[in-house]
Amino acid sequence: MKFTNPDCLNCSSRAHSLLSCCRASELAHLSETKSCFTYKKGQLIFHEGGKPSGLYCINTGKIKIAKLGSDGKEQIVRLAKPGDLIGYRALMADTNYSASAVALEDAVICFIPRSQFLELISQNVEFAGGLMKLISNALGEAEERMVQMAYKPVRERLAEALLLLQKTYQEREEGDKFTISISREDLASIVGTAKETTIRLLSEFKDEGLITAKGSSITILDHERLYKISHMYD
């Protein structure tokens, strides 16, 4: 659903965004050429296999980037939050999307047309460099997770997933505790395991006093011990 274009200059999430390196004139031009949409929880933003026509910049809401495994199971490859760009990999590689993007909660997302994106790259060296850094870091993280999938037991990967959620989505103001609302199914898709296994291990974590859960809300009580579990054999 079309949304009144927010002004990039005054965007609350600009501070944590790559777009923060743009000049005021560039931002003004962006504000004009982009279009902004609202998405309901669960709604598709772009689809694996689809052709990219531009870049997305998240204004509000949590997003998952996920691939479909051969047997129909889903693997979440990346999480995104306000200020993050999504869809840049396919644009840069000049290929179709290799993953889908879905809103984990109601979201507002700006769409920047391909031409505008390419213009930005060619005219703003900082932006281009920042983008390179972004992709390079993503590659490093993907390779790291690849190793973990190969050799880490599910229990450790689940602990890691919970910490990843906290790292990604905890607001600066919040204190020690962290609560997130995420379905066991999505959590399993981050870990790369079956939903039932995730549920069982979460129950263990509850018994051990590491987390509490009511409904689909999970609260991390003991960050430190979770960290130890996730690095058990290091």
Place this chain on the structure above:
Amino acid sequence: MKFTNPDCLNCSSRAHSLLSCCRASELAHLSETKSCFTYKKGQLIFHEGGKPSGLYCINTGKIKIAKLGSDGKEQIVRLAKPGDLIGYRALMADTNYSASAVALEDAVICFIPRSQFLELISQNVEFAGGLMKLISNALGEAEERMVQMAYKPVRERLAEALLLLQKTYQEREEGDKFTISISREDLASIVGTAKETTIRLLSEFKDEGLITAKGSSITILDHERLYKISHMYD
């Protein structure tokens, strides 16, 4: 061991390299500033955790890029061949190496100092763009393998690994058959499984007439059926 600098202009592997988009003057300058070394089979080129000081361009030989898993097991995250660049991720991300590079056979590799690399990026738009494309593709492949690690059985991943080796290392002139010399241990590190499991499944493949093996040489006989196995449940 230091090696007489080969001339980039006449480099036999330049055709398949990103450096092919460089101008003659740039290549001449490269030839001067780079230094070239020989590596013995098994020798380390750069080390996970180490600080990158430049870019490596493979002249001859096969290279593995591998990470150490928490329990000491190795995961090969990428393979490289003559013409390929390695070590660019750490340079671009401005972090330490997140993986090690090791020669799978005797190799000759040129070293391009960081400053020269950065100069090339800033002065040659094509090179910079090609590099972006390179990283973006690597990211796509890494995420794809992450999903496969999560949900594909080892048998299918092994079939895929054999095809990856063929795709990466088969010379254009060779015909249908393809033979490669690789230890069962390295093969297991690509698949992300135990050496014994790899050996057992290779025996199955032999019984089924998909491959033959003598010593550490593996010959792919039936590319097509291997492909089917690797896509069993698609």
Place this chain on the structure above:
DNA sequence: TTCAGAAAATGACATACATCATCTTTTAGG
């Protein structure tokens, strides 16, 4: 508040894969 459908929780069971141990073959150096 109530009720239906979705999500979470738990149990029973099957199995792919890791691990450890042993034996055989290949490889490389003298």
Place this chain on the structure above:
DNA sequence: CCTAAAAGATGATGTATGTCATTTTCTGAA
């Protein structure tokens, strides 16, 4: 050509995790 060490092969066994089935709890719309 021989021999020791490395790599490959194979068997026995345990276990983590997937799958299917059932019950319980949560959630949101009427």
